[in-house]
Amino acid sequence: MHLGLSADELLTTTRSVRKRLDFDHPVERSVVLECIDIALQAPTGSNSQGWQWMVIGDTDKKKAVADAYARNFYKYTAQPARTYAEGDTRAERQPLVRSSADYLAEHFHRAPYLVIPLIEGRLDEGLNSFAQASQWGSILPAVWSFMLALRERGLGSAWTTLHLPDEQEVAELLGIPYERYTQAGLFPVAYTKGVDFKPAPRIPAAQLTHWDHFGQH
Numbered sequence: 768m769h770l771g772l773s774a775d776e777l778l779t780t781t782r783s784v785r786k787r788l789d790f791d792h793p794v795e796r797s798v799v800l801e802c803i804d805i806a807l808q809a810p811t812g813s814n815s816q817g818w819q820w821m822v823i824g825d826t827d828k829k830k831a832v833a834d835a836y837a838r839n840f841y842k843y844t845a846q847p848a849r850t851y852a853e854g855d856t857r858a859e860r861q862p863l864v865r866s867s868a869d870y871l872a873e874h875f876h877r878a879p880y881l882v883i884p885l886i887e888g889r890l891d892e893g894l895n896s897f898a899q900a901s902q903w904g905s906i907l908p909a910v911w912s913f914m915l916a917l918r919e920r921g922l923g924s925a926w927t928t929l930h931l932p933d934e935q936e937v938a939e940l941l942g943i944p945y946e947r948y949t950q951a952g953l954f955p956v957a958y959t960k961g962v963d964f965k966p967a968p969r970i971p972a973a974q975l976t977h978w979d980h981f982g983q984h
């Protein structure tokens with residue numbers, strides 16, 4: 768299935784889907800592969816293409832990875848939440864994001880697949896910003912393309928990183944060579960309940976764009 772969204776619709780309506788993931792609708796392996804093939808068209812530094820894609824469908828393994836996520840999620844959310852000025856749309860959205868994130872933490876293992884994109888090299892060893900930007904920049908555009916490709920096919924995901932404090936444990940569970948590959952995140956993959964997602968409120972570009980001198984809007 769293709770929704771036939773315009774490029775702008777696709778880019779502005781690919782949301783973090785949590786409560787609207789349809790856990791009971793099986794996902795074909797071929798769709799996952801198709802979306803990864805699309806993701807592989809993303810740019811990489813020096814055309815390095817040092818990526819691998821871990822797709823987890825095994826029930827016990829999904830449960831173990833989801834447990835690692837939930838453990839860290841509850842630690843993270845036990846800390847005081849970030850505060851925003853009154854009227855800031857991020858403050859208004861916070862309870863919605865929180866309730867949606869709580870739901871995902873509880874149900875993560877029910878997604879038909881969990882995806883962990885991998886990038887060659889360890890990125891937690893004191894690299895300078897050039898090396899960091901080059902390596903993260905060689906996986907994150909592909910990950911976003913993957914999410915866009917899912918959306919166009921009636922599926923959804925949510926960008927998550929909270930299993931990463933237990934990255935090594937998850938690497939061992941899945942047989943990922945930890946010394947050679949860094950995990951970029953954890954992505955549930957499922958069909959969505961409905962496909963009518965909308966653009967989210969954001970701070971307008973005019974307030975965040977600086978012309979020739981920082982602070983000059």
Ligand SMILES: Cc1cc2nc3c(=O)[nH]c(=O)nc-3n(C[C@H](O)[C@H](O)[C@H](O)COP(=O)(O)O)c2cc1C
Nearest residue numbers: 781782783784864867868871925926927928929967
């Ligand atoms: C780097 C990164 C890490 C994130 N980590 C999590 C996470 O661990 N759990 C979660 O539920 N959402 C996570 N999110 C999703 C954000 O909460 C979400 O993108 C944000 O609330 C905006 O909502 P939208 O994606 O629907 O526009 C993450 C997003 C990014 C980009």
